[in-house]
Every structure is written in structure tokens, then in C-alpha cells.
Amino acid sequence: MLVVETVAKIRRAYFVQGKGIKEICRELRLSRKVVRKAPRSDETAFSYQRSVQPQPKLGPWTDELDRLLAANVGRSARERVTLTRIFEDLRGLGYEGGYDAVRRYAASWRRRESAVTAAAFVPLSFDPGEAYQFDWSHEIVLIAGATVTIKVAHMRLCHSRMPFVRAYPRETQEMVFDAHDKAFAFFGGACTRGIYDNMKTAVDAIFVGRERAYNRRFQQMCGHYLVEPVACTPASGWEKGQVENQVGTVRQNFFAPRVRVKSLQELNDWLADRCTEWAKARPHPEIADKTIWEVFQEEQANLVPYRGPFDGFHAIPAAVSKTCLVRFDNNKYSVDASAVGRPVEIRAYAQRIELRQEGRIVGEHARAFGRGGTVYDPWHYVPVLARKPGALRNGVPFKDWELPASIQSIRRKLKAAPDGDRQMVRILSAALTDGLPAVEAACAEALEQGVHSADVMLNILARSRDTGPPPTIATPEALRLRRPPVADCARYDSLRRAR
Incomplete structure (x- = not known):
């Protein structure tokens, strides 16, 4: 040649x-x-292509080889076998030819299949404020010296390509609600349409075509922000290709090398600043003379105005144990002692837990994301101490209880008294009715007088509640008598003489 x-x-x-x-x-x-x-000829190069490849030994086995190759492609990446293994399987069926013939045929088979299944795409264009795309990714960071896998929420405005990134410990529904609220507050508004994959926190059922049964709470959130949700075709990530591309870009530019922070809040503050810096430094892919940040500022006028935070909680019922505890997400939280024996509703937010019973809040805590932890509020157990004052000394909720300085001083002094626990319970119980600031002031006054008895402190508290004598009732001018009555004692004398 x-x-x-x-x-x-x-x-x-x-x-x-x-x-x-x-x-x-x-x-x-x-x-x-x-x-x-x-x-x-006018050709400057010559090549030879064999029109017909003779296959004297492989020819009768091509159908079987097609079946083996197709079955191998249909397996998951972890379960696929090598071409050598396929050759051995073909030999086991009776093929007597060599490996090279199988290798050449497999290469031509792959070329034919790739030509048949090659995917083509149509470029998309979005108007300002028309749509955004949402997705999740998993990243690894160092928080307070510990290696942690976090879930990162990604949102991207389709017109300006403005990104928003926020990290969470979970990928649950309340985190989805919080991510949308923080993103819309960051953008200064929302788009009229949101593009999602079929995540379980949003979609309950997938029907034919674009029809979906969305989660009720997710629909409430979309209704609050005036967003129309649109779900992609299953296993078709290219339908939200912008945010899929953003996941890789953020991973390379934000999380490599591995980020080191002290807390999750510090990480989120840094990510918000990083999104702004990245947008200001990158040219827009379609508007070459402007940056992403400049196009975003123009798009803000077309966004749906931000309507304030959505009450984004995930509610589930729960039972209250006799130790005033409720279990949620592998942790326990205390509730008010009055809630024992009846079910409560847990409202899980991204950063806190709210416990309600018959519309009344019976507990509120910062959310814990570990496993096997217990979060106590000692004030929930104060009503129980009225019946069991001895539990104050060794009760788990009261260990390392940070009380105001004056109340803490009286507690230390009462430990030496024979009935010190009972007196301290009376003082703490007064805080439930009179309020902690009033009890703190009464304790401080008692310490100034050099006493620490509960009776003295409660007496001071009672005097602070005494409002003094009732005010005199003044007669209005309209009710004053124009002719005041005159006493005439002589009338009694006349009656006595008549008798």
C-alpha cells in the first residue's frame, strides 16, 4: 500500500x-x-478496505456471538465480563476458531451498535426568569477535623447560568424546602418553572409521559413560591444538563482540594461567596461580552418576587415515652411532662425540631444529626420534680444545667441543707408561673440579704407581684348630685312623739 x-x-x-x-x-x-x-487519478492517498471479511470458522457462530455480546452490554458495569471470557464461553459451545477473529468481529459489532444507539441532542434556550434546574450531589469535606460526607443542593438559573450551592447533612424533604428558600432568597426571586429529576421527596408516582403525582407538601412549596414543577423522563439526566454539568464544575472548582471548615454554617457561607466570585469571573457561554454575574443581574428583573420563607417542615406522628422522650431520625428529644401518654406531631425542619400536641408546642430543639443521641430541655422535667424532688440531684437532664448565676448560687448553697432539693424544686417551679427573669431577680435580692431559703425567695417574689392597694373610685362629673341630701335628725324626734 x-x-x-x-x-x-x-x-x-x-x-x-x-x-x-x-x-x-x-x-x-x-x-x-x-x-x-x-x-x-487525482487522489493523494490510497487506502484499502476489504469489502467482504471471510470468516470460515466464525461464520456459523456469529448469531451466538451476537447474543453473548448483547447480554454482556445489558449487564451493570460491575457485572460485565471481558472479551476473553466471552471467547471462552463461545469455545465451550463448540467454536474451534481463534481469539483474533472474535476480537475483530466484536469491534465491528460495537461500531454498528454505537451507530444505531448514538444519541443526538437539540440545543436549548431559555428566556429570563423562565426556568431553573435542581439536583443533589455528594461531596467529602473536613468539618472540625472529621471527614464527613455531605449532601449538596444545586440550583441553576437556566438563562443566566447563575449557580447556587448549599450543603446539608441529609437529602430529606425538609432539606429540599430549606434549599429552595435559601436559593430564592439568594437570587432575589424564583422562576416560573422548576426542572427536577424524579426524586422521592417530590414525586410520589410516575405516569405515562410527563404526568406525575407530586408529593402534597412539595406542591404546597411550589404553590407558595408560584413555581410550576416539571419532572424529567426517568434516567434522562440530559434533560437538566445545565445543573448536571454544574455538579462536576462545582466538584472540581469548589471541593478540590478537600475543604476544611469548623462548622456546616461556615461552609455554607463560604459556598455562597464562592458562587458569587465564580459568576463574576466566568463569561456567559452564549453572551460572550458579558459575565454570568452581569447577565444574572439583568435577569433579576424577570424573576418572580421572593415571597418569604415557606414553612418547610416534614411532619410525622410519634409516641411519648414515660421519660418524656420522643424518637426521631435515630435520636431522642424531650417534651413537656404534660404531653406524656398522648401522641405528638413532630415537625422536622432543616435545623430544628418542633413538637406539637393538639396545636400546642410542647418541645423545641436544635436538630441533632448523629445517631443514638438524646437532647434534653431540663425545664420539661421540672413539673415531675414536684413529685420526685430527689431526682434533681442525679437526674440526667439536670447534669451540667446552665442556670442564671443567682439561681445557680442558691442551688449550690441549698445542697448542704437537709431539704435542699425540695426547696430548690419550689424555686424552679416558681419560674414556670412567674418567669425565669422574675425568679432570677428574686434570687439575687435574697443573696444580697444574705439568705438563701426558698421561703424567703418566694416571699420576695410574692411581694414583687403585689400591686398595692386598689385605686380609689372617683365619681364622674356627670354622676354628681346637683342637690346633695341634708340629714334632718328632728324627723326621728317627731316620729317618737307620735308613738
């Missing part, structure tokens, strides 16, 4: 130097048949 350099030499010798075919054959030591091809 003539190489390109040899073809060029033949053409120059024939057309430029005027040499004959025989002379060129002698100089280049080529056959006359080969040399004639170059000047007789």
Missing part, C-alpha cells in the same frame, strides 16, 4: 519533472501497476 509521501513523490516526478512511468519505477523500486495509480 502506497504511503502519502510516496504518492507525492510519484506525482511530482511525473507532472513536474516529466519523468516516465518506467523511470519512476526504477528509481522508487515500485511495480508499474502501483505507479500508474498516482498520475491517473
Whole structure:
């Protein structure tokens, strides 16, 4: 087969130097048949493609080999076997040929299949404020020296390509609500349409085409922000390709090398600043003379105005144990003692837990994301101490209880008294009715007087509640008598004489 350099030499010798075919054959030591091809055609390169590949031994086995190759492609990436294994399986069925024939046939089979299944896409364009895309990713960071896998919520405005990124410990529904609220507050508004994959926190059922049964709470959130949700076709990530691309971009530019922070809040503050810096430094892919940040600022006028935070909680019922505890997400939280024996509703927010019973809040705590932890509020157990004052000394909720300084001082002094626990319970119980600031002031006054008795403190508290004598009732001017009555005692004398 003539190489390109040899073809060029033949053409120059024939057309430029005027040499004959025989002379060129002698100089280049080529056959006359080969040399004639170059000047007789305008081709500058020649290639040979075999029209028919003889397969004397593999021919009868091509159908079986097609089946083995197709079955292998249909397996997951972890379960796929090598071509050598397929060759061995074919040999086990009776094939007597060599491996090279199988290898060449498998290469041509892959080319045919890729030509059939090759995906083509249509470029998309979005109007300002028309749509955003939402997705999740998993990243690894160092928080307070510990390696933690976090869930990162990604949102991207389709027109300006403005990104928003926020990290969470979970990928649950309340985190989805919080991510939308923080994103819309960051953007200064929402779009009229949101594009999602079929995440379980949003979609309950998938029907034919674009029809979906959305989660009721997710629909409430979309109704609050005036957003129309649109779900992609299952396993079709290219339908929200912008945010899919953002996941890789953020991973390379934000989380590599591994980020080191002290808390999740510090990480989120840094991510928000990083999104702004990245947008200001990147040109817009379609508007070359403007950055992403500049196009975003123009798009803000077309966004749906931000309507304030959505009450984004995930509610589930729960039972209250006799120790005033409720279990949620592998942790326990205390509730008011009055809630024992009846079910409560847990409202889980992204950062806190709210416990309600018959519309009344019976507990509120910062949310814990570990496993097996217990979060106590000692004030929930104060009513129980009225019946069991001895529990104050060894009760788990009261260990390391941070009380105001004056109340803490009286507690230390009462530990030496025989009935110190009972007196302290009376003081703490007063805080439930009079309020902690009033009890703190009464304790401080008692300490100034050099006493720490509960009776003295409660007496001071009672005096602070005494409002003094009732005010006198003044007679309005309209009710004053114009002729005041005059007492006439002589009338009694006349009655006595008549008798």
C-alpha cells in the first residue's frame, strides 16, 4: 500500500519533472501497476478496505456471538465480563476458531451498535426568569477535623447560568424546602418553572409521559413560591444538563482540594461567596461580552418576587415515652411532662425540631444529626420534680444545667441543707408561673440579704407581684348630685312623739 509521501513523490516526478512511468519505477523500486495509480487519478492517498471479511470458522457462530455480546452490554458495569471470557464461553459451545477473529468481529459489532444507539441532542434556550434546574450531589469535606460526607443542593438559573450551592447533612424533604428558600432568597426571586429529576421527596408516582403525582407538601412549596414543577423522563439526566454539568464544575472548582471548615454554617457561607466570585469571573457561554454575574443581574428583573420563607417542615406522628422522650431520625428529644401518654406531631425542619400536641408546642430543639443521641430541655422535667424532688440531684437532664448565676448560687448553697432539693424544686417551679427573669431577680435580692431559703425567695417574689392597694373610685362629673341630701335628725324626734 502506497504511503502519502510516496504518492507525492510519484506525482511530482511525473507532472513536474516529466519523468516516465518506467523511470519512476526504477528509481522508487515500485511495480508499474502501483505507479500508474498516482498520475491517473487525482487522489493523494490510497487506502484499502476489504469489502467482504471471510470468516470460515466464525461464520456459523456469529448469531451466538451476537447474543453473548448483547447480554454482556445489558449487564451493570460491575457485572460485565471481558472479551476473553466471552471467547471462552463461545469455545465451550463448540467454536474451534481463534481469539483474533472474535476480537475483530466484536469491534465491528460495537461500531454498528454505537451507530444505531448514538444519541443526538437539540440545543436549548431559555428566556429570563423562565426556568431553573435542581439536583443533589455528594461531596467529602473536613468539618472540625472529621471527614464527613455531605449532601449538596444545586440550583441553576437556566438563562443566566447563575449557580447556587448549599450543603446539608441529609437529602430529606425538609432539606429540599430549606434549599429552595435559601436559593430564592439568594437570587432575589424564583422562576416560573422548576426542572427536577424524579426524586422521592417530590414525586410520589410516575405516569405515562410527563404526568406525575407530586408529593402534597412539595406542591404546597411550589404553590407558595408560584413555581410550576416539571419532572424529567426517568434516567434522562440530559434533560437538566445545565445543573448536571454544574455538579462536576462545582466538584472540581469548589471541593478540590478537600475543604476544611469548623462548622456546616461556615461552609455554607463560604459556598455562597464562592458562587458569587465564580459568576463574576466566568463569561456567559452564549453572551460572550458579558459575565454570568452581569447577565444574572439583568435577569433579576424577570424573576418572580421572593415571597418569604415557606414553612418547610416534614411532619410525622410519634409516641411519648414515660421519660418524656420522643424518637426521631435515630435520636431522642424531650417534651413537656404534660404531653406524656398522648401522641405528638413532630415537625422536622432543616435545623430544628418542633413538637406539637393538639396545636400546642410542647418541645423545641436544635436538630441533632448523629445517631443514638438524646437532647434534653431540663425545664420539661421540672413539673415531675414536684413529685420526685430527689431526682434533681442525679437526674440526667439536670447534669451540667446552665442556670442564671443567682439561681445557680442558691442551688449550690441549698445542697448542704437537709431539704435542699425540695426547696430548690419550689424555686424552679416558681419560674414556670412567674418567669425565669422574675425568679432570677428574686434570687439575687435574697443573696444580697444574705439568705438563701426558698421561703424567703418566694416571699420576695410574692411581694414583687403585689400591686398595692386598689385605686380609689372617683365619681364622674356627670354622676354628681346637683342637690346633695341634708340629714334632718328632728324627723326621728317627731316620729317618737307620735308613738
